[in-house]
Amino acid sequence: MSEDPETAQARMFLTELEYHAERLIRRRSQWQDDKPNQAVEAELAQVNQQIRNLRQRFPGLRQISR
Numbered sequence: 001m002s003e004d005p006e007t008a009q010a011r012m013f014l015t016e017l018e019y020h021a022e023r024l025i026r027r028r029s030q031w032q033d034d035k036p037n038q039a040v041e042a043e044l045a046q047v048n049q050q051i052r053n054l055r056q057r058f059p060g061l062r063q064i065s066r
Contacts, residue, residue: 010058014051021047 003011024044031037055061 007058007060010054011061014054014058014061017047017051017054021051 021044024040024047028037028040028044
């Protein structure tokens with residue numbers, strides 16, 4: 001059975017958001033002075049909120065994504 005186009009698009013977007021979040025986390029872990037960059041922290045918070053929103057709107061994505 002084929003999934004509907006909206007769910008397929010959400011799955012692709014979720015994958016991209018998770019990749020972006022991982023890059024931000026990696027960037028944050030590379031800070032030498034342990035001082036958080038507020039812009040990176042704010043962006044990471046927004047990305048995590050978008051991930052939560054997608055998973056809430058498309059519950060089936062929870063099983064497929066990590």
